[in-house]
Amino acid sequence: METNLVYDNKSKKITLSDSSNPQYKLEIDQLNQLTTEIIAQGSDVPPLPSAENFNKDLSKMIKKLYEGGVQAFKMNKFEESCKQFSIGIEMINRRSKFESFQLTIQELSLFLMSRTDAYLKNKQYLKAFNDVDLLLNMQMNSPDNFLRRGVANFFLGNYEAARSDYQRGLSFDENNQRLQHELNICLDKILEENGDRL
Amino acid sequence: MASEYNYDESGETWPFFILAILSLFLIPLTIKYISRILSNENPTLYNESIKGSINLKIDLANKDAIEKFQNKQKSSKIFNKTLILLIIGWSILIYIGKYVTKEADLTGLFDPYTILDISFTASEKEIKSKYRKLSLKYHPDKLPRDLTEEARQQMEQEYIRVTSAYKALTDEAIRENFLKYGHPDGEQSTVHGIALPKFLVDGKYNYLVVLLYFVVIGLLLPYLVGKWWSNVKSHTRNGLHVNSASNFVRAVIDRDPAKIITPKTILDWILESEEINQQFKHLSKEERLNLVDLHFNRKFDKEREDDKIELISKLPFLINGLIDIAVAFKLQDVVLPAEDVKKCVISATPINGKYHEILQLPFVDPKVVESQDVKKLGKLFAITEEQAKAALGIKNEKEFKIAMQVASKIPSLRILEAEFKVPGEEDGIVPPNSTAHISLKFLVKSPRLKSCPDIDDEKLKDEENLEYMKNPLYINEKQPSLPYSYAPYFPHPFKLNWSCYLINQKENKIVEDSTKILLENIDLSNLEISQEEWIDEKNENLVISTFKIPFTQPTGQIGKYHYRLIMKNNAYFGSDLDIPIDLKVTAIPLKNLDNLKKKLEDIGKEKESDDEEDSDSDISDPEEDSLAGALAALKGQAVKKKSKKVEEIDEDEEEEEPFSDINTDTEDEGDN
Numbered sequence: 001m002e003t004n005l006v007y008d009n010k011s012k013k014i015t016l017s018d019s020s021n022p023q024y025k026l027e028i029d030q031l032n033q034l035t036t037e038i039i040a041q042g043s044d045v046p047p048l049p050s051a052e053n054f055n056k057d058l059s060k061m062i063k064k065l066y067e068g069g070v071q072a073f074k075m076n077k078f079e080e081s082c083k084q085f086s087i088g089i090e091m092i093n094r095r096s097k098f099e100s101f102q103l104t105i106q107e108l109s110l111f112l113m114s115r116t117d118a119y120l121k122n123k124q125y126l127k128a129f130n131d132v133d134l135l136l137n138m139q140m141n142s143p144d145n146f147l148r149r150g151v152a153n154f155f156l157g158n159y160e161a162a163r164s165d166y167q168r169g170l171s172f173d174e175n176n177q178r179l180q181h182e183l184n185i186c187l188d189k190i191l192e193e194n195g196d197r198l
Numbered sequence: 199m200a201s202e203y204n205y206d207e208s209g210e211t212w213p214f215f216i217l218a219i220l221s222l223f224l225i226p227l228t229i230k231y232i233s234r235i236l237s238n239e240n241p242t243l244y245n246e247s248i249k250g251s252i253n254l255k256i257d258l259a260n261k262d263a264i265e266k267f268q269n270k271q272k273s274s275k276i277f278n279k280t281l282i283l284l285i286i287g288w289s290i291l292i293y294i295g296k297y298v299t300k301e302a303d304l305t306g307l308f309d310p311y312t313i314l315d316i317s318f319t320a321s322e323k324e325i326k327s328k329y330r331k332l333s334l335k336y337h338p339d340k341l342p343r344d345l346t347e348e349a350r351q352q353m354e355q356e357y358i359r360v361t362s363a364y365k366a367l368t369d370e371a372i373r374e375n376f377l378k379y380g381h382p383d384g385e386q387s388t389v390h391g392i393a394l395p396k397f398l399v400d401g402k403y404n405y406l407v408v409l410l411y412f413v414v415i416g417l418l419l420p421y422l423v424g425k426w427w428s429n430v431k432s433h434t435r436n437g438l439h440v441n442s443a444s445n446f447v448r449a450v451i452d453r454d455p456a457k458i459i460t461p462k463t464i465l466d467w468i469l470e471s472e473e474i475n476q477q478f479k480h481l482s483k484e485e486r487l488n489l490v491d492l493h494f495n496r497k498f499d500k501e502r503e504d505d506k507i508e509l510i511s512k513l514p515f516l517i518n519g520l521i522d523i524a525v526a527f528k529l530q531d532v533v534l535p536a537e538d539v540k541k542c543v544i545s546a547t548p549i550n551g552k553y554h555e556i557l558q559l560p561f562v563d564p565k566v567v568e569s570q571d572v573k574k575l576g577k578l579f580a581i582t583e584e585q586a587k588a589a590l591g592i593k594n595e596k597e598f599k600i601a602m603q604v605a606s607k608i609p610s611l612r613i614l615e616a617e618f619k620v621p622g623e624e625d626g627i628v629p630p631n632s633t634a635h636i637s638l639k640f641l642v643k644s645p646r647l648k649s650c651p652d653i654d655d656e657k658l659k660d661e662e663n664l665e666y667m668k669n670p671l672y673i674n675e676k677q678p679s680l681p682y683s684y685a686p687y688f689p690h691p692f693k694l695n696w697s698c699y700l701i702n703q704k705e706n707k708i709v710e711d712s713t714k715i716l717l718e719n720i721d722l723s724n725l726e727i728s729q730e731e732w733i734d735e736k737n738e739n740l741v742i743s744t745f746k747i748p749f750t751q752p753t754g755q756i757g758k759y760h761y762r763l764i765m766k767n768n769a770y771f772g773s774d775l776d777i778p779i780d781l782k783v784t785a786i787p788l789k790n791l792d793n794l795k796k797k798l799e800d801i802g803k804e805k806e807s808d809d810e811e812d813s814d815s816d817i818s819d820p821e822e823d824s825l826a827g828a829l830a831a832l833k834g835q836a837v838k839k840k841s842k843k844v845e846e847i848d849e850d851e852e853e854e855e856p857f858s859d860i861n862t863d864t865e866d867e868g869d870n
Contacts, residue, residue, distance in 0.1 A: 026454070137455065141704075157552060160776065164762070167778040171703035171760030193573060195580025197649050 012039060037096050049100035058095060062088055062107060069114060078122040085115035109140050116148045125155040143173040150182060159190045213298040217291065224287045231280050241682035241691040250642070250722025251681030252607045254600055256560050258686060263503040267511065267689050310363035310376065322368070329364040336360055438519035442471035446523045450532055459532050461539045461549040465490065468516045468539075478509060494548045495564070496687060511689045513543045514768075525699070525714055528707040530764070533699060537766040544769050546687035554771040558608075559590065559601045560686060566591025575605050575645035575772045604684060606646040607725050608770045614742065615639040615658050616763065618749065618781045621667050628753050629786040635670055636700070636747040636763065636779060641740070642724040645772065647732045654735070657742060671746045677719040683769035693718070696765045696773070698747055703760035703778065711750040717765065720745075753783045 003024060004017035013032045016024060038046060047053055069084035088111050095104055112131045119128035129152035135145050146169025153162035166183040170176060191197060245251035258264070311318055314328050334340055336357035341350060362383075366376040379385045434443050449467045453459065468474070469486045478486060489506045490513075492499055499506065517540045524532035542549045545558040555575050556567050572578060572589040581589070592598040618628050619637040628634050639658045641650070665672050680694040696717040700709045721741045724732075731737050747763070759781040767773035 133458075134456075164776055168703050168706070168760075168762070171778065171780075174758075194576035194645075195574065195578070195648070196576050 012036075034097055037098060041096065041098060046098040049098060049102075051100060051103065054100050054103050055095060058091065059107075062091055065091065066111065066114070069118070073114070073118055073121070076121075078118050081118040082115060082122060082124070085111050085118060089115065105138070109135055109138065113140075113145070113148070116152075120148065120151060120155075123155070125152045128152045129156060141172060143169040143176045143179055145169075146172070147176075147179055147182065150179075150186070154182075154186055154189070159186055159193060162186050163190065213294045217294055220287060220291050220294075224284065224291060227280065227287075228284055231284060235276060245681045248678065248681040248722070250607065250609070250725035252604055252684035254603060254684065256600060256686050259498045260503050260507070263507055264689050266504070267507045271690060310366040313359055313363040314367075325364065325367050329360065332360045333357065333364075434519075436519060436522060438516070438522075439472040439476075442473055442516065442519065443523065445471060446520045450524055450527055450529060459535055461535045461542065464517070464520065464532070464536045464539045465549065467520065468513060471516050471519075473512060473516060474509070477512070478505070481505065490543075493546055493687070494542060496546050507689045510543060514540050514692075517543070521697075521714065525708055525712075528710070530699060530701050530706065530708050533708070534764065534766070537697065541767070541769065541771060544683075544685045544688045545771065547771070556590065558771050559604055561590075561592050561594070561597040561601050563591030575608055575610075576648075578602070578605055579646045580648070606644050607684070608645060608772055609642045609720075609722055609725055610645065610773055611765070611775045612641045612643045612650055613638065613775070613777055614641060614653055616777055616779050618753070618779070619670070620753075621662070621670050623786075627786070628781065628783050630755055630783050631752045634749045634753050634781070636749060637670075638745040638747065638763075640743055640745070642720060642722050642743060643732075644725045647724075647727075647729055649733055651733050651735045651737075651740065653742065660744070671748060673744050674717075674719055674746055677743065678721050679719050681722070685769055692768075694770075695768050696775075697768065698745075698763065698765045700747065700749075701762040701764060703762050709750065709761065715747055717745050753781060756783050756785055758782050 005028075006015045006017050007013075008015065012035050014028055016028060065084050065088040069081045069088065072078070072081035072084060089108065092104060092108050092111065112135050116128045116131040116135070119125070119131065129149065132145055132148040132152060136149060146165050150162045150165035150169065153159075153165055163183065163186045166179050166186060169179045170183070173179070242253060242255075245253045311320075314325065314332065316324060316328050320328075336353050338350075338354055338357065341353055345353070362372070365372045367373065375381065375383065432440055434440060446467060457463075465487075469483060469490070474486065481489070486509065489502060489509050492502075493506055493510050517536050521533050521536050524536065539549060541547075541558075542554070545554075547554050547557040548564070551557075551568065552573055553564075553567050555573060556562060556578070557564060566588075567590065570589050572581070572586075578586045578589065586602065587593075587598050590598065590601055592601055616636065616638050617626055618634045619626060620628050620632045620634045623629065623632075637660070641653075643650075660666055660670070660673065682691050683694040685692075698715040698717060700712050700715075701707065702709050720743045723739070724741055727737075727739060731739060734740075761779045761781060763775070763777050763779050765775040
């Protein structure tokens with residue numbers, strides 16, 4: 001597999017000369033973004049990511065958005081809540097890539113969890129599934145996340161998938177009442193769908 | 199006398215040499231060839247002998263094309279290069295055996311017992327009397343006068359033989375010679391024949407031998423070795439082309455972690471494999487996809503039917519190759535969709551959607567099926583026949599019957615017991631670092647049957663005989679093998695089986711070192727019993743099946759481990775199994791160890807009584823994870839908790855979640 005890469009000396013960016021290899025586009029975009037940020041940031045070597053150089057202004061705004069989202073959620077304005085969380089996630093995405101990733105991911109996972117709940121409440125199950133699936137793929141293996149994905153799967157009609165989500169959640173916390181309860185509902189549903197009984 | 203090497207002048211031994219060499223090749227080859235033909239059994243006949251198998255024939259529009267394909271496969275099994283080789287080989291063998299070999303000349307051998315015609319146990323007296331009789335017959339003075347010169351000579355020779363035989367048995371010195379060298383006259387010259395006839399070595403044919411040597415060593419040997427090596431290099435052990443294998447590995451490693459692997463992704467990988475590229479050069483990627491799509495939708499295209507069938511028949515093998523690679527990387531999120539694609543290929547159902555169970559039946563109308571609510575086979579038998587007919591979209595009464603018959607014979611597994619077991623341990627106890635296996639007890643259930651009988655625990659126990667103790671997996675082989683599966687749309691017949699994967703719940707990956715485990719033996723006779731028999735717990739005909747899965751690692755330390763067992767059927771939807779299994783490793787309730795401890799305590803007490811002052815004060819409670827701690831815990835004594843760190847971390851996370859009370863009242867909101 002061969003591709004021609006073109007390096008632009010002014011913008012320091014790399015471009016694909018032909019569009020025949022779309023699989024490289026993502027990687028090249030990522031590389032270009034890192035280049036842009038390292039230039040914008042001023043010094044030759046970016047400072048070590050730490051809690052100190054974490055962008056506090058952004059943190060404040062993000063926190064505000066988060067509180068707004070929670071507020072809306074509590075007032076049962078789920079659509080509004082989803083919107084707030086989405087803006088928050090967008091903002092987290094804008095953070096410089098050289099900031100502490102550990103802190104960023106913490107913020108992001110909090111937002112994703114909250115947005116999943118808002119989506120679930122708003123009956124946007126597919127979107128909820130995507131969010132919580134991303135969380136689980138990032139190894140946020142808390143029983144609550146399994147509960148969230150299980151519920152999303154349940155309402156999407158994937159009862160078997162919901163069942164295995166609940167069961168995997170239970171392997172992290174065996175006595176989780178909530179998971180057990182949902183699992184029972186799900187098992188009943190599977191039996192019912194199969195026209196079977198105990 | 200020294201030994202010497204001679205050419206095989208009279209052509210006695212070389213035919214035997216060739217016979218030996220030929221049979222060395224021919225016999226194994228013949229056995230292999232015959233067993234391959236015999237393995238080509240008729241699936242219909244085979245299934246007839248198995249209870250619970252599906253043996254229905256339906257006529258499809260592409261019947262002729264499929265038959266053509268099958269006949270081609272069959273004839274390529276019988277008429278191939280091996281057959282030519284066998285015919286030539288055996289005819290040479292028979293020719294040599296019958297015409298060229300001569301009976302070996304044994305006259306050179308000297309055996310006094312045969313010459314005198316007496317038994318080995320004969321006494322000296324017997325030998326003497328026999329010798330006397332014979333010498334009377336052959337003695338030159340006693341011969342009749344009217345004999346010819348030639349006969350007389352012969353008789354004299356015979357007399358000498360008889361005399362030396364007699365001497366060999368009686369005279370000390372001659373006897374010694376006989377015992378030592380096998381001949382009364384002492385050492386004889388030994389002749390080592392070289393198994394080449396003389397006319398080939400001396401004389402005008404000798405260039406033939408040189409030519410033969412040149413061909414064998416100079417050409418044939420390098421060619422064979424080279425061919426073997428290039429085959430080794432170009433195919434993996436499982437017969438997958440190395441280019442395909444490396445493509446699969448690359449696809450599996452380089453995949454975008456943010457993207458889910460769908461059946462479509464799997465299909466794309468498979469259709470770009472080297473085998474397909476080589477055989478279907480004339481088709482572009484889109485055309486291949488179109489052909490597969492045609493198959494998935496059970497549509498036929500007269501012009502491309504042969505290509506389609508060839509292509510389809512290749513897919514399961516390639517998918518299995520991909521699965522093997524994904525298992526090595528422990529990626530269950532590749533394995534599971536790949537298994538589903540395989541089933542779609544075999545049952546000719548679309549790769550997407552939730553109606554696979556219904557769509558796999560013959561004669562169904564996909565449009566009708568996908569517009570209604572019945573998704574599971576079991577539901578078909580819970581509704582009235584009219585409703586079922588409407589759900590399947592089949593108008594013809596006969597076709598409907600066949601479809602329902604197939605549906606009722608698709609086995610599902612109802613688990614009765616699934617646990618880790620260590621042979622020889624009581625009450626299912628799994629001690630640390632032991633060799634355990636997973637024991638499954640289940641009922642084969644037809645979708646037609648509802649509910650589940652109560653099975654007595656006693657019936658679930660394995661008989662603990664010696665063989666079980668040695669290898670508990672032997673139970674798997676003792677059950678009858680599975681029939682051929684019902685797959686009228688798939689070009690060649692194959693047997694039913696389940697592939698089992700064990701997944702670690704914490705990591706969500708296939709367990710280290712485990713491979714795909716095949717379940718190939720189950721008794722399916724439960725598929726034929728009636729509902730009444732099914733729920734009758736005293737019914738003797740109800741078969742409880744067992745499957746033992748090897749657990750590749752030794753069980754770890756004391757604690758609880760969570761696994762998930764997935765069993766994927768290779769042909770039917772609705773037969774899969776996916777259950778969580780917990781492994782609880784506990785300390786062994788060793789009675790012996792207990793006794794030992796008592797003894798130790800007694801000794802300790804004696805000491806204590808000796809010097810009462812330093813009693814308990816500086817002997818603290820044993821720590822939790824020491825052996826003493828484990829023993830103490832068993833007895834319910836105080837154990838120090840080593841650390842609480844793990845729990846604290848968990849608590850931190852909880853606090854951040856504002857909606858731990860997410861409302862998910864699944865019951866209220868019902869079927870969305």
